[in-house]
Amino acid sequence: MSALQGEVVERVCGHFRLGEVTAVTRNRVGLIHATFEVEAGGEAWIVQRIHPVFGEAEMENVAMATRFLREHGVPAPEVVPAPDGKPFYREPSGLWRVTKRLPGRSFPTVPSAGIAEAAGAMLGRFHRVMARFPQNLRPGKRRLHDTAAIVAEAREVFERYRETPKFPPVADLVATLPDRIERLLLPGGFSVQIVHGDPKISNFLFEEEEVTGLLDLDAISTHTLLVDLGDALRSWCGTHEDDPRNRFDPGLADAALRGWRATALPLPPEEQRAIGRATRLITLELAVRFLRDYFEERYFAWDPARYPDAAAHHLARARSMVHLADSIPDDL
Structure with missing residues (x-):
């Protein structure tokens, strides 16, 4: 991760008022978004710069659907609202989203x-x-x-x-x-x-x-x-x-x-x-x-x-x- 990327991620975290950032790690599992694992304010977060093929409508859909899924027992991420209440933040580098990090590990292929x-x-x-x-x-x-x-x-x-x-x-x-x-x-x-x-x-x-x-x-x-x-x-x-x-x-x-x-x-x-x-x-x-x-x-x-x-x-x-x-x- 470049120093410039780190600065942008910290700026986004500040906008979402996550608290003091103590660690930022680039997660390269996904093929589309730029995803960062962040420790801030004593909690674990996922901070993503959204690929431009997706827009604000998709961010609204994700927030609605994940809320409904959690209400019905499906462990979906909790989208963190920005101070203006929107489930995203648009800044010069693109559209950003923050979710609370869920426990567990992922696999690149199915092991069993x-x-x-x-x-x-x-x-x-x-x-x-x-x-x-x-x-x-x-x-x-x-x-x-x-x-x-x-x-x-x-x-x-x-x-x-x-x-x-x-x-x-x-x-x-x-x-x-x-x-x-x-x-x-x-x-x-x-x-x-x-x-x-x-x-x-x-x-x-x-x-x-x-x-x-x-x-x-x-x-x-x-x-x-x-x-x-x-x-x-x-x-x-x-x-x-x-x-x-x-x-x-x-x-x-x-x-x-x-x-x-x-x-x-x-x-x-x-x-x-x-x-x-x-x-x-x-x-x-x-x-x-x-x-x-x-x-x-x-x-x-x-x-x-x-x-x-x-x-x-x-x-x-x-x-x-x-x-x-x-x-x-x-x-x-």
Whole structure:
């Protein structure tokens, strides 16, 4: 963390009146926001600079949803209001949010069937509770997991870069990936409700095999449950997101779905039969998003300790997701 970042974080903490700052540590688990673990006023906080793809409407939605979840027994973060009562603070460096830090640890990958089952049960509780959410979400800057739009926009980006040196190494992916996704698009008519939008395993905190926190609700939206289930299984049942040998683990999927079905409302039979298809769809959707960022290098964070540049990391991620999708069974 740079000295300038530290100064900005301390300034934000002062605005939220957290007390004297005694420690600031950069948390690099997430791919989108700049997240800092802060000790201030004798308490532990999470201070985040929000990625500009999210705006004030999303911050309002998170504050409403997390309050409702906590009232119904789901361990969601408590958003700290700024002095003006808003759940965010806008300063020259961007939009900032503060939450109280929850106990527990996160995992980059699922270490056991017990963890998969516990995460599934918590996601099912989330879905059951949010099915009763009494308010309408505010429209955000964009609709997440609008797969058809994501593919259409990616095609436009690919065409812009067709005559550049970046294109030949990924010509195979450009030629096949969008068509594969469009063939997997889910039929209309499936039930919709509020979903988490980003239930990757690092957004769950654990003590032993108990979930102590459900994090990062910025992508909360109204969508089919299959989007959330598919994204969860993609995250929980593969290996590292840039592993060239990434493969789907059916045993972890069985455990995760066992936990989810124990707490969630039942899915209609036709949606139950589409879980495998939805998981493959959402995995390839992420692949095409990584492939787009291979060209543009402007959305996802990357690891300079392991890759020479952002494009190399994003390409490794895209190919890993394709490899993972190829191993996902139809029958889940």
